[in-house]
Amino acid sequence: MAQQERAIRTRHAILKAAASVFDERGYEAATIGEILTRAGVTKGALYFHFPSKQALAEGVLNAQFAEVSLAPRVCKLQELVDTGLLTADRMRRDPVVSAAARLSLGQEMRTLFGGQAVSLWIATTEKVLHEAKAQGELLPHVDPAASAWIVSAAWTGVQVYSHTLSDRADLVERVVSLFEHLLPSIAVPAVLSRLVVTPERADEIVREIEQRARDEAERAPESVQAFGLRTRVPADAE
């Protein structure tokens, strides 16, 4: 295995292990020791990639965006829906996404991370809504910034309630219901009637990104991008 590829795998293993520990125990109770054990890497390798527990948490927060990124859609409101559905699915299956939610929302996390993940979600949503507006998909009165804030916050509330009441078993269905409640006040009727907002749509998107992951695995060098690896990879970084 090439040295660079080994470093990527190591970093990935550390992030997955850190995510599973943060997800189960929360930030305060998580220990580097348990993350090391689960990742099966040396202390030197871990500290090369992530010099502190806070750096590990930031790594998990940043990695969530790679886990839920989609190929661009022609209809930008469909892209918004698809991202919301995909994130709901990943939140149930991927500890990186689930741990990122826990790290973003903990009361103590505000002082450590200053709401940066929350701000990034709003910014990502706002970008899509601006594109939708430019394409004439939005009702005339819609302010992309204000609607991005509400859509992001409401999505998070749905996630919190679903987690609390059903351990996320109904998360995809509730996110579908949320979009059904929000989109009539955002989309022009011609777009609204064409949007696909169903639980089955979530399954299709999951198949799409799984196929993409298989395609990327066959072209290994490009997968470097997925985990934002630093350019410098010294010999002892594995």
Add this chain to the structure above:
Amino acid sequence: MAQQERAIRTRHAILKAAASVFDERGYEAATIGEILTRAGVTKGALYFHFPSKQALAEGVLNAQFAEVSLAPRVCKLQELVDTGLLTADRMRRDPVVSAAARLSLGQEMRTLFGGQAVSLWIATTEKVLHEAKAQGELLPHVDPAASAWIVSAAWTGVQVYSHTLSDRADLVERVVSLFEHLLPSIAVPAVLSRLVVTPERADEIVREIEQRARDEAERAPESVQAFGLRTRVPADAE
């Protein structure tokens, strides 16, 4: 001062003190000692009213509903809006309501309280939406149970985001924006156009409940209801 009235005041003081400690420190880090100091009551009085830290937290969770209860409105969707606006205002000013949010949403709280506060919010919202439906205020396709779930969850998400990003400075304005996004998919047009959903409405409601509190203070015995005091009040309960 009558014995019963003293017991009510003591219970109230304990709840306020417990709420402020839970709000600042969270459930795990809160200590009975600090609650005693802030309440200025004896250990015996505290344990008479609340035999454990968990009982104190449950007391705070239950008390939040009394803090945001309104006189019934003729238009039930206006009652839903008014409750949402009043809760936003109280969340900023009343440690009982703010602490209840923290206690309801903490990840560790799920095992202790099993999402009971979250379920109560949904049930309260569902009751109002059923009444709205019976009065013909809802669009034909609206399912009160499904919409109550979404409205409650989305409201909570808005609270979490506003808390994270602005320490709740913009909470009332964001709740107004949330209702503007949700109501077009819930209310029939004739009702929608009559609903008052503005930040100024929040101020009016606050004046209404402050006036009611003054009226109730003049009729002391009835205020017993406000904190759900047990019937039995022994001599050493102060």
